[in-house]
Amino acid sequence: MPVPAARPIALTAAERQRLKKAAYGHKTPHQARVRSQIVLLATRGRSNARIAVEVGVHVDTVRTWRGRFADGGLPALADRRRSGRPARFTPVQVAEAKALACQLPAETGVPPARWSCPDLAAELTARGVTDSVSASTVRRWLRQDALKPWQYRSWIFIRDPAFRTKAQRVLDLYARTFDEVALGADEYVISSDEKTSVQARCRCHPTLAPGQARAMRVNHEYGRGGALAYLAAYDVHQAEVFGRCEAATGIVPFMNLVEQVMTREPYASAKRVFWVVDNGSSHRGQRSINRLAARFPNAVLVHTPVHASRLNQIEIFFSIVQRKVVAPNDFTDLHEVRDRLRKFEDRYNATAQPFQWKFTTSDLDDLLARLDRHTPTDRHQESSVALAA
Missing domain, CATH: 1.10.10 (Arc Repressor Mutant, subunit A)
Structure with missing residues (x-):
């Protein structure tokens, strides 16, 4: 052959x-x-x-x-397409599993607060949707539509009826305008707030430096060395931080911070210095505005809307302090905490650049319009503005 x-x-x-x-x-x-x-x-x-x-x-x-x-x-x-094993579950069963994952467990009479894949698999079997199904199979179904019912995000309705007006004022200051008039060269914007309860935790065993294929190791047990409040003022356009440590927050500590900043140049002789603050008890309401203006006539206190402290740029600096100075929190006493914070201020001011703030009033209008379309009528009557966080 x-x-x-x-x-x-x-x-x-x-x-x-x-x-x-x-x-x-x-x-x-x-x-x-x-x-x-x-x-x-x-x-x-x-x-x-x-x-x-x-x-x-x-x-x-x-x-x-x-x-x-x-x-x-x-x-x-390349490999040819193969038919593979016949599907064990029908598209209807898969759809019912996804629909169940999009319901709150409390609505179905199940005690867990959030669904997990094993919980969903057990519930599908209990309801007779499937004879039996594994948690990995349910996870694969949910992955097709990026469903993660075991995760959650918090949100809040803003109660401030003047939310847009207050937010626009803050955003305009970041863009160097106030009441639709451009700020002059002798006008400054200061963002200020307090970081409460910075603790001094003395670890029971020394922290171990990182090594090859090994992260830094911090002992879990510690002794309490007290706590302090860190107050800071951030010049938005000059990228300079002024901070101080106090035993606690309050009107007097905040005014001490204002005194520290406003008695130095160029702020002492400036035409206007705008202080952007949230609605904390140390600087809340018209009384705080009058108190600041009485002590420093060229100081103007500007409040962010209620539940919108993220509009305050000092929060960005505090997040940097938390990552680079406070965590993992291994200090012998409060003196070391104060010294570390002071040295970090000097290091930060030597190289800092203004934050690239990109959220403008136009973005604010787009966000509010989008949220307004999804705000229920009864909620809309309580507050004209909703903000997702």
Whole structure:
């Protein structure tokens, strides 16, 4: 019986380059590497038997991939689509599982506050939706629509009816305008707040420095060395921080911070210095505005809306302090805390640049319009503005 002749192979320059890259690449999967080597050796006129010996596969394997490439080119070297095992669950069952995941457990009479994949699998079986289903299968279904019912995000309705007016005033100051008039060169914007309860935790064992394949290690047990309040004022456009440590927050500590800033140049002789603050008890309401103006006539206190302290840029600086100075909180006493904060201020002011604040009044209007479309009527009557956090 005559032996069938080997299929001839002809390559273009581009095909040869791609086959070489696949045949000799370090990250190429083994199957793709073998198939590419078979085709390359076939272009050199070698027999199927010889190629099988050189590559280390059966001659039928060589004959198969040589023939497929001759018929279909490079795409033919990929695995063909296979029917696979018949689906065990119907699309209706999958849809019911996703619908259940989009319900609160309390609405279905289940005690957990949030769904987990094992809980969903058990509930589907209990309801008779499926005979049995594994948690990994449920997780795969949910992943198709990026459903994660075990996670949650908090949100809040703003109670401040003048939210937009107050927020616009703050955002305009960041853009160097006030009441639609550009700020002059002798006008400044200060963002200020307090970081409460900075603790001095003395670890019972020394903190270990990081090493090869090992993170820094901090002992879990500690002794309490007291706590202090860190007050800071941040010049929004000059990127300079002025801070102080106090035993507690209050009107007097806040006024001490104002005194520290307003008695130095260029703020002492400035035309106006705008102080952006939240609605904390130390600087809340009209009394705080009058108190600041009485002590420093060129100081103007500007409040952020209620529940909108994130509009205060000092919060960004406090987050930097938390990451770079406070955490993981290993101090011998409060003196070390004060010293570390003071030195960090000097280091920060030496290289700081203004924050790239990109949220403008136009973005605010777009956000409020989008939220207003999703605000229920009864909630809308309570507050004209909603803010997702």
